[in-house]
Amino acid sequence: MSIQDRYRLWTEDPYFDEETRQELREITDPQEIEDRFYTDLEFGTGGLRGIIGAGTNRMNKYVVRKVTQGLAECVCDHGQEGMRRGVVIAYDSRRYSPEFALEAALVLAKNGIKVYLFDALRPTPELSFTVRHLRALAGIVVTASHNPKIYNGYKVYWDDGGQVPPVKADQILARIEARESWLGIEPLSLEEAKRCGLLQIIGEEIDKPYLARVGKLALYPDLDKQKGKELSIVYTPLHGAGNILVRRALSELGFSSVNVVLEQEHPDPEFTTVPYPNPEIPATFELARKYGNAVKADLLLATDPDADRLGVALRTPQGDYIQLTGNQIGILLTYYILSQKKALGTLPDNATIIKTVASTDLADEVARYFNVQVENVLTGFKFIAEKEMEMEEGGWGTFEFGFEESYGYLAGDFVRDKDGIIASVILAEAALYYQQIEGRNFFAVLERIYQQFGYYLDDQESLALEGKLGKEEMALIMDSLRQEEIHELCGISIERFDDYELRIGKNFETGQTYPLKLPRSNVLRYSFEGGGFVMVRPSGTEPKIKFYFSVKADTLAGAEDFLRKVKEDVMQRINQIRAV
Template identity: 75%
Template sequence: MSFQDQYQIWSENSYFDEETRQELRQLTDQHEIEDRFYKDLEFGTGGLRGIMAAGTNRMNKYVIRKVTQGLAEYICDHGSEGMNRGVAIAYDSRRFSAEFALEAALILAKNGIKVYLFDALRPTPELSFAVRELHTLAGIVVTASHNPKAYNGYKVYWEDGGQVPPAKADEILARIEARESWLGIEPMPAAEAIGKGLLLMIGEELDNVYLSRVKELALHTQLDARYGKDLSIVYTPFHGAGNKLVRGALAEMGFSSVTVVKEQELPDPDFTTIPYPNPEIPSTFDLAREYGQKVNAELLIATDPDSDRLGVVLKDKSGEYIQLTGNQIGVLLTYYVLSQKKDLGILPENAAIIKTIASTDLADDVARYFQVKVENVLTGFKFIAEKEKEMEDGGWGKFQFGFEESYGYLAGDFVRDKDGVIASVLMAEAALYYKNVEHRSLFEVLESIYQELGYYLDSQESLTLEGHQGHDEILRIMDSLRKVELRELCGIQIVKIDDYEQRIGKNLITGESYPLLLPRSNVLRFSFVGGGFVMVRPSGTEPKIKFYFSIKADSKPVAEEVLGRVKEEVMNRISLIRAQ
């Protein structure tokens, strides 16, 4: 069916409410109409994510209905047991998140599937926990994480608490695509769903169980209880779902000197105090820095709107607040967890950490320092969770910590996704331990790691290329890079090229090729002799192509100089490709 035909159905058929039809009838730009209807919003292992508006390629209640109907049919294929185990649903503070969550719940109920719906916004990691704790067959969280306010999303989880794996996502997608018509998918009335016992509300009781498990991850409980009050922390939830649970977890452990950024404390779908609710962006910490200066805080932390990511700002030796990268946070937490467990005699012989191929090689060096196994997986925390499950099922490794460079971290075995609540607790405890026991700051600990293992400097660039044409241009850039065998950048020798689309790597020194065992993905990774890399991939959630840079050197000035040159050369190459 053409995009014009879809547009006509959506703008005229009475199945769609008057607000939707009116929105579409007011469109005059044919490019806008085409972009809204030339395809369905893509469903995959990351679920859905898109701009909220009317259309098949947008986030709206009709897209929620169709996708949830496909999920419901897949669950029904598992029989009455799967339907009775049901689905847990959570949502964040974005526009229409609560409405989309209820819409999904009532579509599932219409299919006879039991639903556990949170009574208010909750962090994404608590949804993962709920799936495991309640033994549901699946879970849904309505969130666009750290995307701009115009976006919303829908992620599906499976019974282990991890995001739905590729094979199951394909089966769900097959059921979604098998239904060509958008018409006739109606939710069960809420009162009827409640009356039939198909819609159950969950909340504080589950919060308490979750927080008790978070507290179990503490490595120095007596230190936390006695001296936690002496660590001054500023916290901001970025108008999102982390406020109550992050503060609750810190308070229960003994960290009572936590100042919340009042302007960002309450839910706000417009994120009016920040341009973009992403803790990677320095300006999002502006208010937290002001608060930090007022209370002389030693640690500034922020969680994104669904509280699965953590941003951190520390004081350097001069007292200036410095924002850490996702890699630096990951390295600090990896070092803290492994070093403390080793000192306490509780680091297992088959201990392992898991990180993504986009994350710093310094974490590999830290793990080797403690004789701990490292597993590298594709970008996306679902792959970390899958590898953790593989370890657990196979009994060949004991998961200690996992992270990705985009500010996602996890410890423990009761959540299978990145967890900003857990990361907040571990970061606070690490700051307290080094302050009170070793008499040094987290910033000084990071510097000592660099001195021991080498100075790594990491950075990212991205190009936003929207719409149908942008999608095609991203693929053309990847194809062009794939055809040219880069052997050096700025005079730095490249030792390996890993092509995860072809699932083949090549050692440029020996000329030997080798298989890549990770799932197929459109990613190219160029590894430098001695450490560091450049990696390129299309974003899985935004209309972007991303460039990852990691440089290893003997000092920060040298690393900064080399990083600047490498970035310039790579981006100049991309400009030439785009100009062709």
């Protein structure tokens, strides 16, 4: 079906509601029509994410219906038992999130599948927990995570509580693509779904056991109860789903001095106080800093709209606040968990941490110091969850902690995705422990780590390349880098080059190639001699190509100079490719 045929169908067929047809009829730009209909919104290993609007390449209820029908058919493949186990659905504070969640629930119910739908917005990690807790076959969370307000998305989870693995995602995609028609997918009525017992609303009965498991992750619960009030925290949910559970989790452990940023406390799909609801971005902490200055808070915490990511800013001795990078948070949590479990005698012999190839090599050095194994996986927390499950099933490792540089962290075995609630609790306890027991703050702890293992600094750059032309330009950049053998950057030798798309690596010192064991992915990684790397990959969730920089030096000044030079070198090369 041509672009014009698709456009005509969506503007004329009564299956599509009048609001949808009118929105499309008002478009006068041919390029806009092409962008909305030249393809279907891509269903990847994590699900969907796209701009809200009418069209096959947008997030709307008809796209949700079609994808959900594909998922429903895969659930039905598991027979009556799979249909009875059912699907859990959660959603965040974005535009149309409740509507899309209900639409998915009623399409599943139409297929005779049991659905557990949350009574209000909930964090993504709680959805992961609930799939495991209820022994459901699958889960859906309607969210676009930290993307701008014009986006929404649809993430699919399987029975282990992790994001749907590639094999299962391919099966769902095959069912979606096998259905050529957009017409005829009719959801069951809400009244009928409830009457038949196919739709069950859930809430507090899930919150309680989830929070109980979070609380058990505390290493020093008595310290938390006795001294938790001494740690002053400012928290912002950035208008999202973390507000209630983050505050309850901290309060139940004893952290009672928590001030919430009132202007950002309640759900707001417009995200009116932030240009971009992403805790990685310093601007998101602007209001939190004002609150922090007013109460002299030790920590500023921010979770993104679906509360799976955590951003942190620390109060300096001068009284201002410095934001930590995702890698710095990951290192602090890794060091705290491993060092304190070792001191308590609870660190098992087969202890393992899992991190992504985009995350700092400093974690590998810290882990080795504590005789802990490191598993490096592809970018995306689903790969951390898959490796954790592989360890459990194989009995060859005990998962202690997992993180990715993009502000995602996980401890415990009851959630299979990054968890901003868990991260908030462990980070608060770590800050309290160092404050009350060792008389130092996180800056001093980081400095001690750097002096022991070397100064690792990291940064990111990204290019926003939207639409069809953007995809083509990303492909050009990746192809050009893949064809050029880069042996040095800003005068520093590249020791190894790994191409995860071809699954081949090369050691430039020996000239030997070697196979890469990780799954195929469009990622290029350049490892420096002596430590650190540059990595390039198109984002799997945003119309961006990302550049990751991680450097190591003996001094902070040396690391800062190295980081500046390597960024300049790489981005100059990229600009030359784009100029061709």
